[in-house]
Amino acid sequence: MEWYFRDISDDPSEKELTQQDQFNNDEVVLAEALVRETIQNSTDACVLPGGTVRVRFAIVEPSTAESREFFSSLLDGLAPHLTASGIAVPTAPQRFLVIEDFETTGLLGAIDRKDEGQFCGFWRRFGRSNKKGAAGGRWGLGKLVFSSSSTIKTLIGLTRRADDPNVCLMGQAILKNHTIGNTELDSVGFWCRPGTKTGLPTTEHSLCQHFASVAGLKRSGQTGLSLVIPYVLPDIEEQYLIQATLKNYYFPILTSRLIVEVNGTSINADTFDQVSADMGSEAIAPSLLSFVRQLQSLRSLSPMVTLPESWQSATITGDLLGEEQATRLRDQYKAGEMLFIRAPISISQKTRKPQGSETYIDLFLRPSSPGERSQTLVVRGSITVPTEGKKAHLPDCHAALVADHAAISQFLGDAENPAHTQWNERAEKLRTNWNGGHAVLRRIRAALHEIHAVVADRIERDDPLALVDFFSIPKEKPKERAQKGTTDRHNDLPPPSPKPFRIQRRVGGFTLLPNPKVAPESFPLKIRVRCAYDVLNGNPFKRFSDDDFSFFRDRLKVEKHNADCWPTDPNQLDVEARSADFKVEVVGFDSHRDLVVEAQG
Template identity: 30%
Template sequence: MANRPDPPCWRFRAMAPSEPNQNPIQGEFFSAHLPERFIRESVQNSLDARAGPKPVTVRFTISGSNGAVPGERADRYLTGLQPHFEAVMRAESANAERDSDRRRELQGREALLKGPLPFLVVEDFGTKGLLGDITANDIQARGNDFWGFFRSIGISPKDEDAGGSWGLGKWVFPDASKLNAFLGVTLRAGEQRFLLMGQTMLKLHELGGRKYPPVGFFAAGSDEDDKDWLPMPVESAGLPSDGGGSGEPDAACFVHAALSDFGLRPDGDAGTSVVIPHPMDELTDPTNLARAVIRQYFHPIIAGDLVVEIASPDEPGRRIDAATIVDEAHRTGDGAEDDPEQRAAALIRVIELDKWGQRQEDGLVEADARRSKPAIAPDQVESLRARYREGRRLAFRVWSKVGGKANSFKVFLEGDDSLAGGHDYYVRGHLQIPQMDYLTRHHARALIVVDNTSDLGHLLRDAEGPAHEKWRADAPRLKEKGWPAAAERVREVQNAAARILEALAEKPADVRRDALSDLFPGDTGGRRGPGPGRPRPPPVPPENRFSLRIDRVPGGFRLKPAGNADPSGRTFAVRMAYDVARGTTKTAFSRFDAGFRAGYPDFSLRNGQLHMQSEDCEADVRSENELHLRVRGPDFSLGVTGFDERDLVVKVLPLVGEIAASPEAEARAP
């Protein structure tokens, strides 16, 4: 067995020749800017570890250069990391030989291993710490938070009521560091010892003729060989012998030295602290952190469940709580934000709406999310419409059913004629779900709040991806968990505010049934035939006829040529709708149009919900369910996927001025 140094160090397990090569891809699941995803994931972990009724406090501390750990003490936290980090940087630099800026950046990172160590600390208070058996490394260690934080990737030990569920959110911690590493210190409820361990997420690399995986650990010294080694945390014992002094502490006092060097947990309260060495530049601006906190977590802050503190040497400390959140939103401003819903003025308006809504428990109006029921009871519509017309806010308890059991969620509304389009915000438990936009046709602001502990909250959590940014009606985990009618439940919540606003509208939108008669000369749900005074189109010569084919594919359809005629240069209108159990193609398109006019279409080609793959053709989206297809080559192909499990009706017709297809292409696909 190899002799290991007694002090803690960074260590990588050499790979066996038979092990597959794999680089980390967790970052591909997170699209938000770094401050947004860093705040989102770190605060979510803290809220999930809440210890009792008192609010969770999350404290961010930026050291700056003056508060950095001096170089003579910084080495103790980097021992063993340097050769592996440099090997990765050299390989990355070689791959970036044509990108001089990227190469200089990578080479500059190597210099970070020498000299002072600036840091960013995230600490939570009012939490339980990382509970669980520190020696466990099972395939699934349910309830073991220590295992989930340090020893699992893509597997979560959290229960159904938690905000997170994928086991990938901790990726933000190495991603936040220029060294791709972090240290974690936890004091668990009911214990007197601190536990310290670290993790780095680099890339597959070679060193000294051996191959190493991306993941390495900062852990206690061990005499075990690589193949038997399980990284174990460094445990505190007794009082520090030399604290944060210049000498090297012995193993028993190492944790106390770290607490002193990084200023961790001064009051000795249970919770977890994460140290980000050499944080990315955008995370050293306290305004960036404050802005992200307000955008992502205004709801639990207003509810009194969360307090966030930000300390920086460059400004007075910030405290964001229910009393100060509006002032802090003014203070942070808009930044470079293009999304009008995320600008300070819009956030302040939804904060005020949320504050009002959380006081309305006894004044909620009953509503129904199911399409088979009216959104609002008919005898209440007129009085509610009058209140809405007067500019008064409205609060609803909206009912749905999950597995036959009644579930409800809340919708808070206010009209705002200054809005170019509707603004809607969705919250599940404490977590905002930001990438949804279903309130486009009304000058109104809506906040939809779902109880995370309800069956509906559990279903919606399974409709989210790893970044928890969107509810997808076709999410694979909905089927894996066996949720009944899951797609319909997701759409009900997404469209609830739009249905209520449509019921409150002064007059439903007029239906112009022949509006598309020129574009679709066949039966499109309008009047049959060409109509009075309209000449029928001339017959198409057989030699100019060509046909198209619609194939079923998982989650959608694919459009391809059929027959011998070449459709190159032609342009078609492609229209789609979900099929109906009773009725014709006309009924299916009429139902989609009705949903669109009400502000809650079944799907949309415009909001990223559907995905298109094209070859030798161009697709121009013209509406939620219509695109124009320009064919460039005889072997063209257009695939559209992302639909839910319902059958789909697809209609393809030539645009005005084109030679007609024969026959008109129409198909149903699941």
């Protein structure tokens, strides 16, 4: 195998894969992006639709002379390119990360030419995804997270495909356009079969077997993809991979569609509670855990109610459901039962003949217990869409919108942003691929709220003011006004608790720091930060527009110490401070505008 970088000396244009920078600001966020991209790709490639996929992560240090020699040999032909790209060449063997999936198809398609298969899409295509249907990732850029996780920007992959008896081995480095001697070379290089100018993988059995041995791969005869990230960044650690799995993929894990193993720790439907407790994680509250498990048991049954097709063009009301059916749902909801309602949907794809498709979403609602934090879950395929869940939040109710039928998953996937956290009615793919897509999406977003209005709003509640217009209530005598300078406040009240954090302003941003007076026992601590540019009149947060800035889109630099953070809205950042010496610094805002920052614990 040898390293090959294309000569672009005569290319009149200049192109760089600058999108890779989106993963370089924060290693903990990088670990989460790594988990999300891996599991999306793996669940997309499941052999059996709706079957269980197994994903393995392992952080390994070369322990044998053979293993150390192999990883050092990768640098033999790559070192000049690293140096020319301004990347330090490692001087000693370092850790590597192994990622494998099982019960998947592997990278299908041609290996020696461009086509629409996954092999070409993964190794040779950037910025345009070949994924269709219910596939989770569609942007053709998420895979850059793998090379971004390596100090030498390198990835090696071995795939056994369902349609090919041979195993394919190949590597890739994504650097910068660089010059060696008088030759200008492309940023993308391939570790490939010698003598090829198109970056072809090797299928030589002995070499593939040797690689599997030195990398400690578990794949034997199973189809799927094994990735090795050599010289993995030091802050990608086992605990972050586990936390990201618990936080992002609890739904497919709890519904037995996914099993994840991290350095021998198996996260599945049976072990989820224990692993979460061991990590001290609050990625999913116990009440939501119970709700998801009950939801899973209900899904094996028929829906209680299937909405009439007219709901797609009219508000869901008791009249639309029929008074008898609406009364039954209210009674069941009042009794604390979980409701399972199916909403049929007609969607029309512009490029498909016949154009119409019949699909559906499933809606689940259950009243929450007094004092219990209610949560709303939005799922598309195997992906949770967290910002949509927060927007759809219902008071005193656990709720879920599940869209895992292939057609609706494809539709909603075209509406998703690159981070797969929310939907956009004006998304280009939604506009290009679907007739009236914005109107369909608007009805989907409204479904949970309208059902909740029908079943919950007429539940009997104690209302002391209900008959105030019919009965006379004696007016209380006004209290005598206290003399000036006096107060009826008790002097023995305890002082208010100090906020456990403080905001320090700086040019173009802010720093979130701990309050030194707060005891270490107060941590870990969750903090929600909102930002907006100040305005002359009105509330700056209500007048915020993502044209101002966006944590999802703009290059806002986030640096942290002893804290995790992730964006949940264009102007909102959730922070989990792990200890009393945490620090989160965010810069990159317009320094010519006044930034308003609000934080709540």
